[in-house]
Structure formats: C-alpha cells, structure tokens
Amino acid sequence: MERKTGLILALDVTDRLEAVEISEKVAGYVDAIKIGYPLVLSTGMDMISQLSKFAPIIADFKVADIPNTNRLICEQVFKAGADAVIVQGFTGHDSLEAAVKLAKEENKDIYVVTEMSHPGALDFMQQVGEGIAKMAADAKASGVVAPATRPERVAEIRKIIGNDLSIISPGVGAQGGSASDVIKAGADWVIVGRAIYQAEDPAMAAKKLVDEMKEFI
Numbered sequence: 001m002e003r004k005t006g007l008i009l010a011l012d013v014t015d016r017l018e019a020v021e022i023s024e025k026v027a028g029y030v031d032a033i034k035i036g037y038p039l040v041l042s043t044g045m046d047m048i049s050q051l052s053k054f055a056p057i058i059a060d061f062k063v064a065d066i067p068n069t070n071r072l073i074c075e076q077v078f079k080a081g082a083d084a085v086i087v088q089g090f091t092g093h094d095s096l097e098a099a100v101k102l103a104k105e106e107n108k109d110i111y112v113v114t115e116m117s118h119p120g121a122l123d124f125m126q127q128v129g130e131g132i133a134k135m136a137a138d139a140k141a142s143g144v145v146a147p148a149t150r151p152e153r154v155a156e157i158r159k160i161i162g163n164d165l166s167i168i169s170p171g172v173g174a175q176g177g178s179a180s181d182v183i184k185a186g187a188d189w190v191i192v193g194r195a196i197y198q199a200e201d202p203a204m205a206a207k208k209l210v211d212e213m214k215e216f217i
C-alpha cells in the first residue's frame with residue numbers, strides 16, 4: 001500500500017448506495033478503504049470490487065482459524081478483488097504463515113491484529129500483543145494493527161517490529177484517539193470510521209485529518 005495521505009477509511013455503513021457515495025467523496029483523501037462484516041454481510045462480496053475503483057480495499061474479516069481454513073478464506077477474499085486481508089494473530093504462527101504465504105504468492109498484503117483499541121482489549125489481548133507483533137515480524141506480514149487509543153503501545157509495538165512492517169491504527173475520533181499523536185508514536189496510517197462517514201461533510205472531515213497528519217508523515 002502506498003502512503004500518500006496516511007488515512008484509511010473504515011466504511012462501516014450497511015447501505016450500498018451510501019457506501020458508494022461516501023467512497024466517491026473521500027477517494028482523494030484516503031490511501032485505502034477498509035470494509036468488513038457490516039457492509040459485506042448487508043450488501044455482498046461484490047461490494048469489494050465495486051469500491052476498488054475508488055481506492056485499494058482492505059478486507060477486515062479478522063480471520064482467526066486453522067492454517068488451511070485461513071488460506072481458503074484469504075483465497076476467496078483476494079479473488080473478490082481485495083488488496084489486503086486483516087487476520088487475528090492470537091491463533092498462532094502456523095495460521096498466520098498460511099495467510100502470509102498465500103498473500104505473497106498473489107502480491108497482496110496481510111495485516112495482523114495485535115492489541116485492539118477498545119477498553120476490553122485490556123482483559124486478555126494486551127498481555128499477548130507484543131508477542132503477536134514479534135510473530136508478525138518473523139512471519140514477514142505486511143504490517144500490524146495497533147490501537148490509536150493507546151499511542152504508547154503503538155510506540156512499544158514499533159520498537160518490536162522495526163521499520164520493515166507498517167502499523168495501521170484504528171481508534172481515532174469516535175474512540176477518543178488523536179491522529180497526529182498516533183502518527184508521532186510510530187503509526188503509518190490511521191483507520192477512521194464514524195468521524196468521517198457520520199460527518200455532515202465526509203470529504204471535509206477526511207481533509208481535516210489529512211491536514212492534521214501532514215507534517216508528521
């Protein structure tokens with residue numbers, strides 16, 4: 001994924017027309033559009049190819065299965081036109097390696113969830129986040145997902161993965177994180193949903209975020 005603006009739209013709307021209209025409006029400000037269960041379950045897998053004319057598509061299915069099933073899922077998602085798939089890391093190295101191997105064969109990207117951005121991530125995930133980050137680096141994934149709500153954790157995860165992997169970071173806006181703070185802490189991209197798609201003017205909201213991050217990118 002090429003970094004121009006540092007912004008990824010999380011398009012968690014459930015209406016096809018709305019999804020297309022918002023994508024059209026913000027296309028100039030985003031490096032990718034992340035879509036997941038809310039939009040795909042309500043509209044269908046062809047949404048991936050429909051939106052891919054606006055920006056590269058990151059399919060957020062948080063894949064978390066045995067190696068063979070991970071591979072089968074990623075095959076279908078890449079076939080549908082996605083450029084990247086999000087997988088969970090807690091399933092372990094073999095499940096991750098199956099996804100990364102396929103992605104490399106198809107010239108696509110795998111991003112691995114380390115520790116999530118919501119408060120409940122402290123219950124279990126934070127304790128294993130650093131180990132997952134190390135595993136993602138060892139498996140040569142394209143990058144990891146780390147929380148914009150905790151920039152200090154992003155800085156910690158950056159130390160572990162070095163500069164070969166990217167960090168994409170959700171939690172800006174509706175969840176309380178700041179785009180510029182998490183970019184300064186070491187994230188490459190922020191992932192933003194409600195603060196853009198629920199804004200009265202989604203393009204203006206996206207532009208503001210891009211302007212805020214500009215000097216740190």
Ligand code: O7E
Pocket residue numbers: 010011012036060086113115116117118145146147168170171172173174175191192193194195
């Ligand atoms: O809070 P919002 O509306 O800006 O949306 C954030 C998006 O990022 C939403 O799609 C949510 O599912 C996702 N997300 C998190 O909020 N926290 C995480 O820890 C991980 C993700 C995520 O997208 O993981 C894969 C990239």
